[in-house]
Amino acid sequence: MGSQQIYEPQIMRISSTIGDCGNNNPAEVIWFQKMLSESGYKELTGREVGVTGSCGRDTIDGIRWYQNMLSMKPTGIIHPGDIWLQEAINNVVLQPWRKTAGAVQLSVPEGQVTFDAEGNDYILPDYAPKKAPKRPNYFSRILHWPGDVSGVTIGRGYDMKLRTAGEIFTTLRSIGIEEYRAVIASNAAYLSGRQAKIFVDTTWKLFGEISYIQQIELFKRSYLEKKNYAKSFYDKKTKNNPHVPSWEQLDQKIKDVVVDIFYQGIRHPASLIEAAIAGRAALINYIRENSSLMRFESSRHRIRYLQ
Numbered sequence: 001m002g003s004q005q006i007y008e009p010q011i012m013r014i015s016s017t018i019g020d021c022g023n024n025n026p027a028e029v030i031w032f033q034k035m036l037s038e039s040g041y042k043e044l045t046g047r048e049v050g051v052t053g054s055c056g057r058d059t060i061d062g063i064r065w066y067q068n069m070l071s072m073k074p075t076g077i078i079h080p081g082d083i084w085l086q087e088a089i090n091n092v093v094l095q096p097w098r099k100t101a102g103a104v105q106l107s108v109p110e111g112q113v114t115f116d117a118e119g120n121d122y123i124l125p126d127y128a129p130k131k132a133p134k135r136p137n138y139f140s141r142i143l144h145w146p147g148d149v150s151g152v153t154i155g156r157g158y159d160m161k162l163r164t165a166g167e168i169f170t171t172l173r174s175i176g177i178e179e180y181r182a183v184i185a186s187n188a189a190y191l192s193g194r195q196a197k198i199f200v201d202t203t204w205k206l207f208g209e210i211s212y213i214q215q216i217e218l219f220k221r222s223y224l225e226k227k228n229y230a231k232s233f234y235d236k237k238t239k240n241n242p243h244v245p246s247w248e249q250l251d252q253k254i255k256d257v258v259v260d261i262f263y264q265g266i267r268h269p270a271s272l273i274e275a276a277i278a279g280r281a282a283l284i285n286y287i288r289e290n291s292s293l294m295r296f297e298s299s300r301h302r303i304r305y306l307q
Contacts, residue, residue: 069184
């Protein structure tokens with residue numbers, strides 16, 4: 001039987017200062033340098049810190065990097081009283097990939113067609129790698145950037161581009177994501193395009209992976225936002241026409257596809273509402289004649305869902 005690598009936690013609380021003008025007890029400096037190395041610091045920044053027990057400029061820069069990530073003042077020094085910072089440093093390393101993923105759950109109460117299109121996942125945890133996936137933009141339970149003008153996203157479509165730091169922090173904490181990770185993600189507020197890509201490239205390994213349940217809870221909130229917006233828009237466009245069905249009377253699959261299109265983003269929603277009113281065939285033709293929608297049809301499968 002082949003040998004199996006066992007992960008051994010390294011929990012520690014320092015008793016003296018580490019960093020710029022600190023006491024720099026060699027054993028405690030080694031602890032931090034090991035934590036820094038195991039957190040993916042080299043992969044994220046391109047800088048390497050040797051485990052030497054000597055606190056040089058490279059180690060101080062690593063302390064500042066952590067402090068910046070956690071929205072703390074980058075003093076370059078860790079005090080024994082900085083319990084929250086020390087817990088964050090420990091937790092980054094104590095969160096090996098898939099440690100808290102839980103049982104596979106890829107079904108949602110509503111919006112399944114949208115959920116399925118908004119990201120990929122490993123189907124069986126026994127077959128999943130025990131390390132960070134090589135292509136993060138196709139794996140939804142980590143920070144990723146879908147491209148174009150999208151913002152930093154976590155889960156199946158929780159885009160932070162139009163969200164405040166406070167909203168992001170509160171939402172992530174409410175679904176059980178640790179405080180230090182919620183702080184990291186809140187720094188993505190209002191970022192989009194290239195800024196979002198840079199943030200993801202430098203942060204996704206540090207943030208780590210959310211569980212299946214947390215992904216579903218985030219999706220339920222995001223989907224409800226878009227469903228309410230789609231319904232409000234539909235009601236506004238049809239309020240003066242008593243001969244069209246109400247939103248509640250629409251075919252369920254038509255509503256699902258309309259919300260899915262709003263979820264992804266649409267420039268001319270009025271014509272979408274007209275097609276939805278006319279029925280499934282009209283909505284299929286609307287999708288086929290819209291190049292921006294057909295561009296994603298191979299992954300979103302709206303036409304197949306409506307047929």
